[in-house]
Amino acid sequence: MTAKPLRAFVLVLVLLSLSTLTLRAQVAEPGTKPAEGTPKQEEKGVLTWDTPARILHYEDRPGRLYMLGDVETELDGRYLRCDNLIAWVRKGDQRRPPGNAPGIIKGTGEKARKAADFITELYAEGFVVYVDKKGETIFCDRLFLDVAHERGIAIDATLSAPLQTRDGKSDLVVKAAELRILAGNRIQGSGVKVWVGRFGRPFTHVTSDRMEFVKRPPSAIDPDDPNRRSSYRIDAQGNVLRAGQLPVMWLPDFTWDSEVQHGFGLIESIRARHSSEFGYEAGVSIGDDIQFEEGRRWGHWSVHADWYSKRGPGVGVDLVYDDDDYRGLLYTRYQYDEGEDENFGRPPTRNRGRVSWWHRHQLPEGVQLDLELQLFSDRGYYPTYFEDQEKGLKPPENLVYLKKVFFNSMVSGLASARINDWFTRVEHQPELRYDLVTEPLFDLFDHPLYLSVEARGGHARLIPDERLVLEDRDSWRIDVDTLLEYAFPVGPFKLTPFAGLRYTYYEEDLIRRTDRDRVGFTSGATVSLQAWRVWDTDGGLFNLDGLRHVIIPEITFRNTTGIAARPMQLIPFDEVETFDNLQAFELRLRNLLQTVRQREDGPEVDTFVDLELEIPYFPNPRDNFGNPWGNLDVDLLVRFSDDLQLVTDLEFNWYGRDFEVANVAVGYTPSRELQAYAGYRHFDGEYDAVFFQINHRIDEKWMITLETSYDIKEDRGIDQRVAFTRIGPEWVAQLGLRIDAGENDFGIFISLEPRWLFDPILRPGLVSGEPRLNYLGSGFGQ
Structure with a gap:
């Protein structure tokens, strides 16, 4: 790929983004998660609230109640929070809220004040949080409910539901472009991303064109059984396994039932393959559930036995456990x-x-305890035998982490230690932290002023790898970062000015000067707009049935000044030391092209082009290594049809006149029997390759898979694989040939695996390194 076609391609993307046709704009305030313990209502159609919205407007005819601004309500035991809400009242039953006349109603602070009876329909928009009577939670952009008929529709929705599987308790998470609530226990989704697990979406996950799941109530055979639980049946069509945003392979349509017990016995998998580093490999895994009470699963054990012709025998034992208050994973391996x-x-x-051991425990008073222990025999064992984990997961650590979450704040403590001398690590001995997220202080001109705070303090110690022959460095450190934000509409725009002050104290800096102070002041603003226009058109390349163009531009200016202690003068413990003087504009532009598709269940809105551009600009080029413009990030999705899609992820360097990152993937899935994927991956100076995969399902029991990839830079094949798969009622058997010229690996592989459709086992890849990488972590606010 030469520079001229690449520049031309970027130019086309930019021109497309500049076609900004505007009709109207919407502005939304930040949302928050629901509080716990909300009381249920028994009377159908009763809408109540604890804290009144900023504006209440009631119309006798045609019977509508408007609640605008920070709405938090209950409807027959359902919790609902959103920016704005409109409720319709059944004709003949319209009533004004007691003691108020039609028009603007000022809140009185009365708890659960009755707003209207006999609500029949309801529309909510803007960071909607909806919790139904069964505890399932839906986060979405817009929600319409037909209260009388127990049905509704949610746009850009995420559904989370508790799930009991063979592998224990977990969460079923469905993220969909559209969710249809067809009945109290039946939901359909289109444009679905689905995963099972409590630790957030893993890098590899499954997307489905269409999914339906039905929740069944607990069995009534023994109503006094404390282990009674609901079950789910899930039907999914058009399934694709993805790594991040890139399609990896097609998966067959499936139906899964959480109550079905699969009789696999003790054998979990049988495997055989060959590689240049390990030689011939053969292995078997056995395992079973652990039950402490009749019918109650506590955990699962597995024993793995492997033999490598160039290395020797190896054995491992895994234990996955999950109870009401704790869960974890113990992972052990021994290799001669x-x-x-x-x-x-x-x-x-x-x-x-x-x-390796990961453990999470929910202590009394909502306190969460995380433990992690990592021990290795030598420097080379982990990256040699577990290369994928070493490259894809967070660095192994030994730590104790405590946190207590409130509504929008959190306190936490972290203590960590390095055990193996070949890792470069920062020990926290310990560190205490407090986080406050968008706390409304008071209203200014009908809009709230928000405060966010990150404060931490403790003793940190940087310990380099023993081979670097560098001394350890340590220091006491206190860091307090505050930010004020005020969002308000300006015509069709949303303007959010902000200002913040950050103070940091160091007991000692890099050159051993003591009692160092660092003060930085940050100010700026974000202006954004959401606008669209609709055309009555049809046909063409995308088979249009109407066309809507949505544009979402956003500009953020950020200015940080006053910092005297520069990053190169400080001990580099973590990201706190990277805070520096900076002036930058962040320019973002998102374009959506949408049309209506006729599906089996009726018409649906389909986004067939999604283009997002982002680029930073530095008025002072010294803030960006002498260059005023940063790299241009381009994310593009084009759906030519349900069968043909194009996905790109590009990062263009204006000054190198080349793409630093370029990922392009095309997927063609005309039927269940044939799926094909092709793509190009480029990382400047490291990787430049094309790949191709085709799956052909010969019949319901047999499938053939062909994969190949070629490194353009090295002028050699990387990985070629052909596999024949036999899909049985309880096992999936695979026989194939694999060649990797780059690693000098080749051989025949054989595998036998049970037909797991969901595997919510707590694996190392799902433990998200919350104490180091994301303090708010999974489950924040729950």
Whole structure:
């Protein structure tokens, strides 16, 4: 790929983004999650609220109640929070809220004041949070409910529901472009992303064109059984396994029932393959559930036995456990090794292995405890035997982490220690932290002023790898970062000015000067707009049935000044030390092209082009290595039809005149029997390759898969694989040939695996490193 076609491609994307045809704008305030313990209502159609909205407007005819601004209500035991709400009242039953005349109603602070009876329909918009009577939670952009008939529709929705599977308790999470609530226990979704797990969406996940799941109530055979639980049946069509946003492979349509018990026995998998580093490999895994009470599953154990012709025998034991208040994973391996590592040479010992343990415990008063323990035999074992984990997961750590979450704030404590000398780590001995997220202080001119705070303090110690022959450095550190935000509409725009002050104290800096202070002041503003226009058109390349163009431009200016202690003068513990003087504009532009598609269940809105551009501008080029413009990020999705889609992820360097990152993927899925994927991946100076995959389902029981990839930069094939798959009622058997010229690996592989449709086992990849990478972490605000 030459520079001229690449620049031309970027120019086309930019021109497309500049076609900004505007009809109207919408502005939404930040939303928050629901409080717990809201009381249920018994009378159908009763709408109540604890805290009144900023504006209440009631019309006798045609019987509508308007609630505008920070709405928090209940409807027959359902919790609902949104920016704005409109409720319709059944004719003949319209009533004014007691003690108020039609028009603007000022809140009186009366708890659960009755607004209207006999609500029949309801529309909510803007960061909607909806919790139904069964505890399922839907987060969406817009929601319409037909209260009388128990049905509705949610746009840009995320549904979370508790799920009991063979692998224990977990959460079923469905993120959909559209969710249809067809009955109290039946929901259909289109444009679905689905995963199972409490730790957020993993990097690899499944997308489905269409999914329906039905919740069944607990069995009535033994109503006094405390282990009675609801079950789910899930039907999914048009399934694709994805790595991030890129399609990896097609998955067959499936139906899954959480009550069905699969009789796999003790055998979990049988495997055989060959590689240049390990030689011939053969392995088997066995396992079973652990039940402490009749019918109650506490955990699952697995034993893995492997043999490598160039290394020797190995064995491992895994334990996954999950109870009402805690869950975790113990992962152990032992390897007798007579070989030599490709990148680390001969190991210092023949007895190699690891012990890894992750544990999460919910203590009284809503306190959460996380524990992590990581022990390895030597420097080369982990990256040699677990290369994918070493490259894809957070660095292994040894830590204790406590946190207590309130409505929109959190206090936490972290203590960590390095055990293996070959890791460069920062020990916290310990660190305490307080976070406050968008707390409304008071109203200014009918709009709230929000405060956010991040404060931390403790003793940190930087310990380098022993081979670097560098001394350890430590210091006491206190850091307080505050930010004020005030969002308000200006015509069709939403303007959010902000200002913040950050103070940091260091006991010692990099050159051993003591009692260092760092003060920085940040100010700026964000202006955004959401506008659209509709055309009555049809046909064409995308088979249009009407056309809507949505444009969402956003500009943020950020100015940080007053910092005297620069990053190069401080001990580099973590991201706190990167705070520096800066002036920058962040320019974002998103364009959506939408039309109506006729589906089996009726017409649906379909986004067939989604283009997002983002680029920073630095008025002072010294803030960006002498260049005023940063890299241009381009994300593009084009759906030519339900069968043909194009996805791109590009990062263009204006000054290098080239793409630093370029990922392009095309998927063609004309039927269940044939799926094809092709793509191009480019990382400047490291990787430049094309790949192709085709899956052909010969019949209901047999499938053939062909994969190939080629490195353009190295002028060689990377990985070629052909596999035949036999899909049985309880097992999936696979036989294939794999060649990797780059790693000099080749051989025949055989695998037998049970037909797991969901696997919510707590694996290392799902433990998200909350104490280090994301303090708010999964479950914040729950």
